[in-house]
Amino acid sequence: MAMQFSVLASGSTGNAFYIETERQRLLVDAGLSGKQLEQLFAQIDRQLQDITAVLVTHEHSDHIKGLGVIARKYRLPIYANEKTWKAMEGMIGEIPTEQKFIFPLGKVQSFDDLDVESFGVSHDAAEPMFYVFHHEGKKLALITDTGYVSDRMKGTIENADVFIFESNHDIEMLRMGKYPWNVKRRILSDVGHISNEEAGMALADVIGDRTKRIYLAHLSQDNNIKELARMTVAQVLANKGLEAGGQFDLCDTDPKKATALVYV
Structure with missing residues (x-):
């Protein structure tokens, strides 16, 4: 299965x-x-x-x-x-x-028929890590909560069939928003979260021939909107010659509603 x-x-x-x-x-x-x-x-x-x-x-x-x-x-x-x-x-x-x-961190652990690879991210936690799931030649990469996406991270997640990828904030919404400056500075830092634009730039480097779906995840409740995240990421990818809705789809996630259970 x-x-x-x-x-x-x-x-x-x-x-x-x-x-x-x-x-x-x-x-x-x-x-x-x-x-x-x-x-x-x-x-x-x-x-x-x-x-x-x-x-x-x-x-x-x-x-x-x-x-x-x-x-x-x-x-x-x-x-x-x-x-x-x-x-x-x-x-x-x-x-x-x-x-x-x-x-x-940095290991592959087998859970019966599912191999799970852990990798480090840049976030203000003790030792934050996310996962790539491998099963029967399929690859799903999960990465949120990182201030930037390094070449090492890209090498681990590249050409996944499915990405669940952070698109945390719109930079202007964050800058103009109600958060105190120290919180804004933390989010914008290398140990904070990546913006919609940064998500698009990083995705442009890791989307491969097998990539079918990208879920934009960990959107800020106060500093982002689903439509804006999707539009911004799609525009950045289009500028790199990668058209959403063609080879791959850009999908939303929600803080209160589960996405449909689908096959990789």
């Missing part, structure tokens, strides 16, 4: 991503309440108790808010790197030792 996935929720208020194969059902991040996560799973006709593992990207609350609750309720195994485990102490409550697993 081919890989299927859904972006359960994505945005500045909470993030969760689901991927399944014939033998594995993985959740990446749990940045919403336990109840909200259960509702999102119901939207794609799946259940949290069937999850085989939870992978954590980093310790910020919009990625781990419901982690402790669902881990205890459903006795789920959790994978994170050592620095992230340490940073999560006191944030997710007690997790039984037998449910805690180390997934080192």
Whole structure:
């Protein structure tokens, strides 16, 4: 059976991503309440108790808010790197030792019929990392929460069949918006988030012959709009000779509504 996935929720208020194969059902991040996560799973006709593992990207609350609750309720195994485990102490409550697993940065870990590759990003967390999923020759790359996309990151994610890719903010909306200057400076920094324009520029370097879908993810609630993100990224790609709607589609994600469960 081919890989299927859904972006359960994505945005500045909470993030969760689901991927399944014939033998594995993985959740990446749990940045919403336990109840909200259960509702999102119901939207794609799946259940949290069937999850085989939870992978954590980093310790910020919009990625781990419901982690402790669902881990205890459903006795789920959790994978994170050592620095992230340490940073999560006191944030997710007690997790039984037998449910805690180390997934080192820069490694490939096999979950039965699904190989998962971790890679580092540039974000103000202990040791943030995202994932590339490999199954039967298909490749799905998940990358948000990074202040820039380095050549090393591009080399890891390039020519994926599907990208879930950060397009956090419109620079002018952020600059003119209500956030205090120190928060704006953090978002615009090399350990913050990438803008719509930066997303387009980075995507132009990694889209390949096999790329079919790009999901624009982790949009700021206050400093972005879906239509603006999609339009900006499409324009940057068009300037590079890459036309959305042709070989590949640009897709939205939502902070409260899961994307349809689709095959890679």
